[in-house]
Amino acid sequence: MYETGVSRRLETYLALALMIISAFLLIAYLAPVWTAIFPPLFILWKQRKIWIIYSLLVGIIVPFLFYIQYPVSAISHIESIVGALTGMGGLLVVIVFPVIYGVIMMASYLFWSGLYGIARRRKPAAATSQ
Amino acid sequence: MKKWLLVIIAALIILLSYSTQSVSLLNPENGVWQTAKNINYTSETLSVPGLYSPVTVSMDKSGVAHILAKNDHDLFLAQGYYVASNRLFQMEFQALLASGNLSKYVGSAAQGSDYTMRLVGLPYNAETTSLFLQTQFPSYYGLLEDFSQGVNDYINSSNYVPPLLFKLLGIEPFYWNPFDTLVWSEYMSWSLITGASDPLLSDQFFNSFGFNNTSLIWPYYPYYTENVTVMPGDGTVNGLNLHDLGISPNYVFGLNWYSSELTGVSPQLLGNLSALISQALNNISDPYGYSSHDIGSPLGSNSWVVTGSRSATGYPMLANDPHLPLLAPSVWVPLQLESNDMNVTGWALSGIPGVLIGHTPSTSWGITTSEGNSANDYLEILNGTNYLYEGKWLPMETRNFALGGKAMTIYVTNNGPLIAKDGNYGIALNWYAQNPQTSTVTEIMLDKSTNYSQMLDALKYWNVPPQNFALVSTNETGIVTAGSFPLIPEDLPNGKSLNVVGSRSLLNGSSGLFEPNGTVPFQYLPQSTNPERGFLMAPNQPTAWEDYPYPFIGGFWASGGRAQTIYHYLMGNDKVSIADMMELQSNVSDYWALQLKPYVVNAIGQMSLNSTQKEAFLILENWNSTAYTNSTGMTVYWYTLSELYNDSFDRILKMHGLGSSPQVFESTLLYLASNYQNSSWLNFNFTVLAQQSFREAVALLLGKLGQPSEWNWGKVHMLEIASMTGLSEFSIGPLPMFGDDHTVSVGGVPLSVQIPEPYVTVSSSLREISSPATNQFYGVFPGGPSENVLSYYFSNQLTYWMEHRYYDMSDQKVTAVIRYV
Numbered sequence: 001m002y003e004t005g006v007s008r009r010l011e012t013y014l015a016l017a018l019m020i021i022s023a024f025l026l027i028a029y030l031a032p033v034w035t036a037i038f039p040p041l042f043i044l045w046k047q048r049k050i051w052i053i054y055s056l057l058v059g060i061i062v063p064f065l066f067y068i069q070y071p072v073s074a075i076s077h078i079e080s081i082v083g084a085l086t087g088m089g090g091l092l093v094v095i096v097f098p099v100i101y102g103v104i105m106m107a108s109y110l111f112w113s114g115l116y117g118i119a120r121r122r123k124p125a126a127a128t129s130q
Numbered sequence: 131m132k133k134w135l136l137v138i139i140a141a142l143i144i145l146l147s148y149s150t151q152s153v154s155l156l157n158p159e160n161g162v163w164q165t166a167k168n169i170n171y172t173s174e175t176l177s178v179p180g181l182y183s184p185v186t187v188s189m190d191k192s193g194v195a196h197i198l199a200k201n202d203h204d205l206f207l208a209q210g211y212y213v214a215s216n217r218l219f220q221m222e223f224q225a226l227l228a229s230g231n232l233s234k235y236v237g238s239a240a241q242g243s244d245y246t247m248r249l250v251g252l253p254y255n256a257e258t259t260s261l262f263l264q265t266q267f268p269s270y271y272g273l274l275e276d277f278s279q280g281v282n283d284y285i286n287s288s289n290y291v292p293p294l295l296f297k298l299l300g301i302e303p304f305y306w307n308p309f310d311t312l313v314w315s316e317y318m319s320w321s322l323i324t325g326a327s328d329p330l331l332s333d334q335f336f337n338s339f340g341f342n343n344t345s346l347i348w349p350y351y352p353y354y355t356e357n358v359t360v361m362p363g364d365g366t367v368n369g370l371n372l373h374d375l376g377i378s379p380n381y382v383f384g385l386n387w388y389s390s391e392l393t394g395v396s397p398q399l400l401g402n403l404s405a406l407i408s409q410a411l412n413n414i415s416d417p418y419g420y421s422s423h424d425i426g427s428p429l430g431s432n433s434w435v436v437t438g439s440r441s442a443t444g445y446p447m448l449a450n451d452p453h454l455p456l457l458a459p460s461v462w463v464p465l466q467l468e469s470n471d472m473n474v475t476g477w478a479l480s481g482i483p484g485v486l487i488g489h490t491p492s493t494s495w496g497i498t499t500s501e502g503n504s505a506n507d508y509l510e511i512l513n514g515t516n517y518l519y520e521g522k523w524l525p526m527e528t529r530n531f532a533l534g535g536k537a538m539t540i541y542v543t544n545n546g547p548l549i550a551k552d553g554n555y556g557i558a559l560n561w562y563a564q565n566p567q568t569s570t571v572t573e574i575m576l577d578k579s580t581n582y583s584q585m586l587d588a589l590k591y592w593n594v595p596p597q598n599f600a601l602v603s604t605n606e607t608g609i610v611t612a613g614s615f616p617l618i619p620e621d622l623p624n625g626k627s628l629n630v631v632g633s634r635s636l637l638n639g640s641s642g643l644f645e646p647n648g649t650v651p652f653q654y655l656p657q658s659t660n661p662e663r664g665f666l667m668a669p670n671q672p673t674a675w676e677d678y679p680y681p682f683i684g685g686f687w688a689s690g691g692r693a694q695t696i697y698h699y700l701m702g703n704d705k706v707s708i709a710d711m712m713e714l715q716s717n718v719s720d721y722w723a724l725q726l727k728p729y730v731v732n733a734i735g736q737m738s739l740n741s742t743q744k745e746a747f748l749i750l751e752n753w754n755s756t757a758y759t760n761s762t763g764m765t766v767y768w769y770t771l772s773e774l775y776n777d778s779f780d781r782i783l784k785m786h787g788l789g790s791s792p793q794v795f796e797s798t799l800l801y802l803a804s805n806y807q808n809s810s811w812l813n814f815n816f817t818v819l820a821q822q823s824f825r826e827a828v829a830l831l832l833g834k835l836g837q838p839s840e841w842n843w844g845k846v847h848m849l850e851i852a853s854m855t856g857l858s859e860f861s862i863g864p865l866p867m868f869g870d871d872h873t874v875s876v877g878g879v880p881l882s883v884q885i886p887e888p889y890v891t892v893s894s895s896l897r898e899i900s901s902p903a904t905n906q907f908y909g910v911f912p913g914g915p916s917e918n919v920l921s922y923y924f925s926n927q928l929t930y931w932m933e934h935r936y937y938d939m940s941d942q943k944v945t946a947v948i949r950y951v
Contacts, residue, residue, distance in 0.1 A: 031161060032154045034147030066158035074166035074920045078294070081859040081919070082162055085298065097156040104146055111139045118133065 016054065018042035023062040023105070036101045040109035044116040055109035059102030067094070155297060165294040169921040171946040176289055178211050178950040180279050185950040187212055190942035193915045193926045194475070196466040205469040206273045206483045208950050210280020210306070213463055213480055217917045218284070219293035220459055221481040222303055223854055225310035228317035229253045233534065235301060236855075241534050246416045248531060249540055251547050252320060255563050256313035262566030263308075270571050274308035277483035281306035293917060295855060314481045315570060319563050321454075322595040325503030325632050326414055326559055328686040330407045331791050332634045336388045337401050338786040346802075347779075347794050347811060350383050350634075350685060351672050353801040358693040360500070360598055360609055360668045361656040365678030368653050372677045377626055379676035385623070387634040387683050392620055394638025395509050403509070403555060403636070408787075410507070410550035410557045430688050431498035432669040432715070432874055432894075433600035434696050437607040438903075440664030442707035445903030446602035449711045450487060450496020451894035453876055456851045458862050459924065460913030462896055467577065474577040475939055477896050477911065484573045487898060489907050489939075493579045494900035496600040498668045500611045500656075503632025503684035504596050505561035506618065506646070508545040508639030512556050517543045518640045545639045558639055560646065562614045563594040572612075582606035582659075590652050598668035604903040608659035609666045611673045615655075616646035617680060632684015650680050665706075667696045669874075689795040691872030694721040708906055711899045716934035717874040722796035723767055724755040729803045730770060733820035745838045746828045757873050759844030759866040766841065768870070769827035770820070771796070772881040777823060778813055780881075793880055796872065826883075834885040843868070847877065850889035851912060851928075860919050862928065864889055875934065899936065908936035 019039045026035040040055050067075060075094065083090040155161050171189040178185070183200040185208040190196065195212055199205035214221065226232045230247035232240035247253065263271040282305045284290060296303065335344040365371055365379070372379050390396040431452040438445045454461060462477040465485060476488015487497055516523040527542040541548045545558035568591040575588030582603040589599055589612040596613025617629035618637065629647065637644040656673035658666055670688035698721075699714050700706065731751050739747055746766050753763020779794040794811075802809045807816040835841050844866025853860035867890045869877030877890045896911035912931040916923040930937065 027157060028159045031157045032147075033150050033157070037143060037147070063158050067163070070163060070166040071169070074169060075163070077920050078162055078166060081294070082156070082298070084859050085857070093156060097153055097158060097161070100146070100150050100153050104143060107139055107143045107146065111136060111143060114136045114139065118136070 012046070015043045015046065016058075019055070020058055020062060023058060023101075024065075027063055027066065027101070033097060033100050034104065036104035037108045040105055040112050043109060044112035047113060047117065051109060051113070052106055056102045056106040059105030060098045063098035063101050155300075162294060162297045164291055165297070165918060166920055168291040168918055169916075169923075171923070171948065173946045173948065175949040175951055176287070178208070178280070178283050178287070180207055180283060181950060187948040187950065188944045189946045189948070191945050192464070192937040192939075192942050193923045194464040194466060194937075194939065194942060195915060196944075197468065199469045202273060202469050202471065203276050205467055205472070206276035207280040207283070209465065209467060209478070209483055210277035210282075211284045211950060212280070212465075213478070214281040214284040214306070215289070216915050217459060217463060217480040218281075218303055219295045220854065220917050221281070221306070221310070221314075224314050224317065224481055225306075227854075228313040229256070229310070230531075230533075235299060238534055243416050244533055245538065246414060247317075248529070248538075249547060249549060250320060250326070250414055250559060251561070251564060252316040253313055254529065255567070256309055256316050258564070259312050259316075259567045260309050263312075263568070263570070266566075267568065267571055270574055271308060273483055273574060274311050274570070277311065278306045278308055294919065295860075311482050312567075312570070314479070315567070316563060318479065319567075319569075319595040322499050322597075323505055323561065324499075324501045324596075324686050325505035325684050326507065326561065327411055328503070329507050329633050329635055329684060330411050330557075331788075333388070333400060333407055333636055334404065334788055334791065336397075336635065337404055338788060341386050341388055343811075344388075346809075347798050349798075350387075350683065351676070352687055352689045352795055353797045355672050355687070355690040355693070356675060358667075358671055358690055358697045359656075359675045360611060360666065360671065360673040361658045361675075362661055362663060362666070363675065365675040367656060367674065367678065370654055370679045372679055372681065375626075375628065375679060377622070377628060379681070381624065382622075382628070382630075382681050383676055391623055393633065393635045394641050394644050395636050400636065403552075406550050406552040406555055406557060407636075409552060413549050414559070430670040430692070430876065430878075432667075432692055432696065432876075433496040433498045433598060433609070434665060434667035434669075434700065434714075435600050435602050435607045435609060436700065436706045436711070437660055437664045438605060440700075440704065440706055441901070442705040442710075443901060443904045443906075445604065445901055446607040447706065447708065447711055447899070447901040448494050448496055448600050448602040448607075449715055449897075449899050450498070450600055451715060451897045452487065452497055453878075453892055454895040455892050456849070456895060456912055458851045458853050458860060458913065458919075459917040460895065460911055462911050462913070463915055464909070464911065472578045475907065476898070476909070482570070482573075484570070484577050486573055487896065488577075489898075489900045489902060490577070490579055491905070492581065492902050493576075493585055493601070493603045494898075494902050494907070495576055495585060495602075496898055498598045498600070499670055500596045500598045500613065500668070500673050501670060501685060501687045502596060502611070502615055502673060502682050503686070504563070504594055504614060504616070505559060506616060506633055506684070507549075507636050508543075508558045508560055508644070509636045510543050510545065510548065510556040510558050510639045512551065512554050515541065517556070519544060520640070520642045543639065545645070557636065560616070561594075562616055562649070565593070565614075567593055569593055582608070586610065598673065600666070600668060602900065602902060606660055607666070608657065609668050611656040611668075612652075613655075614649040615680070617648050617650060618644055618683075619647050620644075628681070630681045630683045632682060632686075634683055654679060663701075665700045667693055667700070669693050669696060689722065689797045689872065691721045691797065692874050692876070695719055695872075695874050708899060708901060708908070712908070712934070712936060714874060715894075715897055715899065718757045718869045719874075720755050720757055720764075720870055720872045722800060722872050723764075725800050726771075726796060726803065727753070727755060727767065729800075729816070730767070730820050730824070733817040734824045736817060737821045737824075742832055742838065743825065743828050746831070746841075747824075749838055749841075757843055757847075757868055757870050757877070759842060759847075759868050761843045762838060762841045764843040764870070765831065765846055766827065766838070768843075768847075768881070768887075769831055769883070770824045772883050773823035773826040773830070774799075774819060775881045776883050777826075778811060778819055782811065830883065830885065842866075846886040847879065848886055848889055849877065849893065850891060851925075852891060862925055865932065867893075869893070894931075897931070897936065905940060907939040909939050910936050
């Protein structure tokens with residue numbers, strides 16, 4: 001019972017870590033925002049609702065962490081330039097990528113876990129028919 | 131989960147991913163934020179392929195890169211790498227602009243510019259020069275290739291950070307090659323051309339006002355320039371003058387140079403060509419670029435040299451400040467280039483290897499535009515795609531290209547590309563730049579010079595654009611107007627023959643009689659070495675006076691206001707120090723204002739004044755003709771003059787459809803005010819005109835700025851350092867700005883009745899003061915080495931520039947050492 005709890009927790013941490021690392025790598029090496037579809041693959045078997053929140057938070061926080069490497073003044077300057085050129089409010093320029101990344105990750109988690117759930121429900125049915 | 135719900139979620143993901151593709155630009159690692167990674171110089175070692183030996187780039191605290199290599203190959207490769215890592219967007223933008231390909235970056239907005247660049251022939255001229263250098267100057271061409279390799283090494287390197295504008299425009303850099311360097315060099319030549327639009331404008335004046343009136347307001351030599359020519363004296367050069375040729379200067383400059391005898395085009399025909407001339411002027415006006423044709427204030431520059439006998443140190447000294455459109459980033463990159471056979475410090479044009487303006491340990495040079503035609507316009511008679519030449523119809527050469535999906539053709543006669551065509555007439559631009567150019571050879575030779583005669587040798591290769599080169603070595607001083615001035619053969623009415631430079635009018639292109647027959651030989655170019663009076667100056671005034679053996683009919687010089695200030699300052703100073711040179715470079719005294727003010731004050735003094743007018747009048751009366759930002763007298767003077775122009779010259783020019791032509795010089799106004807107060811140009815009464823202008827100016831200023839004590843010059847006269855992209859987010863300013871068109875420290879804008887004035891966009895693009903013998907080298911420019919708007923080094927020298935302070939270029943602390951291996 002104890003061992004099972006530990007391994008579950010370990011498995012949960014591992015899944016979370018893999019999701020975070022894959023999000024980091026995808027953001028660092030591939031620019032498109034739709035790459036957020038892939039990190040939730042590491043948690044697709046997690047069926048509790050809290051994972052919806054986890055995937056959203058990871059999707060938002062991981063992109064934000066990249067901003068740490070830049071001076072605040074530089075962020076503020078780019079924010080004002082891009083804001084002026086695109087007509088977006090300054091703060092929106094900073095948060096739009098993380099928020100969209102997070103939303104896509106959350107939706108993707110729902111999709112992958114849903115798909116996983118359907119696949120699991122189908123397996124016993126297939127065994128019975130044999 | 132239900133299947134239908136899954137399908138909906140999948141659809142939502144696809145929709146969200148698709149509709150937010152552009153958000154990827156904001157990826158915090160490799161989106162626009164990446165630009166924030168490249169804002170400082172840090173000591174590091176970078177791998178640069180192609181180097182024979184390691185190169186050191188030491189960044190000093192003023193932002194000057196000191197590049198030290200063991201050989202020229204490594205040096206120019208490293209320069210390419212360094213400049214690209216700081217200015218890649220600017221370089222590529224400029225090369226595309228000059229080659230007529232800018233619409234590839236910015237779309238249809240640049241199609242007009244692309245057409246103009248191809249029409250005047252920049253890419254074709256660059257190709258010609260490229261082939262010529264490859265075969266005739268392979269070692270110099272090799273340096274262009276080394277530079278290009280350095281640029282491309284940077285693009286390929288892991289250190290490459292895409293410039294912000296590449297990111298925003300979603301474009302990738304193209305690989306650089308020597309053509310890109312040469313085509314940008316062509317653009318710089320084009321921006322400093324004299325003789326393309328000037329004779330056409332001159333013809334429009336002639337058509338509207340006739341010879342006498344045109345000559346009155348636009349004389350062959352600007353008024354009051356006799357004693358301030360670049361080459362002192364009557365025009366005799368190396369023992370040769372017009373008198374020696376048996377021709378009197380008075381006779382030459384008394385002729386009507388619009389007459390059919392001297393142009394081959396009859397005034398009657400010329401009168402019918404107004405539409406064609408307007409079309410030509412419009413076609414060669416670059417709507418996107420920054421050439422002199424498109425800027426309210428014409429480009430100008432200052433330089434002067436002082437001999438050892440007149441300097442406080444006992445050794446020659448030089449000052450130079452070229453006036454160019456101030457851009458963010460600046461066109462200049464401050465550098466030191468040092469290898470086994472050269473050691474030069476100064477300013478390079480981004481995209482062009484070497485240092486264009488600067489010094490070696492024993493020589494120094496500066497550049498100003500000499501004016502005087504390097505181009506001429508020819509009237510062609512056409513029949514379909516043929517043109518008439520010496521009685522025969524010849525087929526025109528064609529240059530075909532596509533622009534915005536449309537096929538375009540440019541027709542070329544023996545005189546050059548047709549810049550306008552209307553019915554059976556066309557205008558061909560004959561520009562010396564259509565020949566192979568070796569000005570880049572001059573640049574490298576100057577960079578390697580160690581004495582005066584080597585500098586002179588270098589100038590023999592300079593052809594376009596003709597420039598006044600101010601030169602000093604450890605013990606010699608001089609100015610040479612170097613370049614290729616095409617000579618037009620003329621049979622004078624008195625039966626004598628003469629070669630002249632340029633024209634006031636369209637020339638007949640069909641007869642062959644007026645075709646250039648060579649250029650002014652180097653030994654007879656305007657020049658002076660170690661002048662007796664102890665100084666020389668070249669701020670765009672006439673280069674040589676009327677006895678010059680190759681008369682400048684197409685002079686089109688500046689009014690000479692800055693030349694007068696420099697002349698009087700140096701004449702009044704027996705021993706000029708470095709501090710004096712700096713003081714003169716920061717001088718904001720308007721010479722023409724100083725001369726005109728008594729006439730204006732005298733006129734206003736005769737009228738009755740209300741209290742505000744009285745206050746304004748007192749300000750004007752006590753004003754010392756300086757244009758500091760806190761000067762109120764300058765503002766009163768400027769707006770009085772603006773109103774005066776608006777009510778007289780500009781009104782008359784507008785009535786004749788010449789509203790966009792350059793404004794009449796203030797020296798011409800001075801001449802009329804002192805000699806012809808009842809001239810029709812002054813509404814027949816200067817006093818009434820000045821009084822009316824003063825009343826209008828005071829009313830305007832009172833309405834917009836309040837009481838006279840608030841009328842500071844810096845409130846109405848402001849500087850904008852614009853981005854070449856036109857995006858204000860990448861620009862600097864507006865900032866309160868000193869000076870005007872005629873002050874040595876220039877801040878020129880056209881006279882206009884608006885508050886604030888149009889922004890100043892042209893000023894000293896750098897300031898240089900050198901004395902090689904005493905190892906004193908000072909400089910400053912309104913920018914920094916980096917094009918990254920986030921970087922301190924984007925504009926790190928701007929404050930010093932605004933305050934007329936200098937960096938000691940031979941003594942700056944190194945802040946980072948970058949090794950290329």
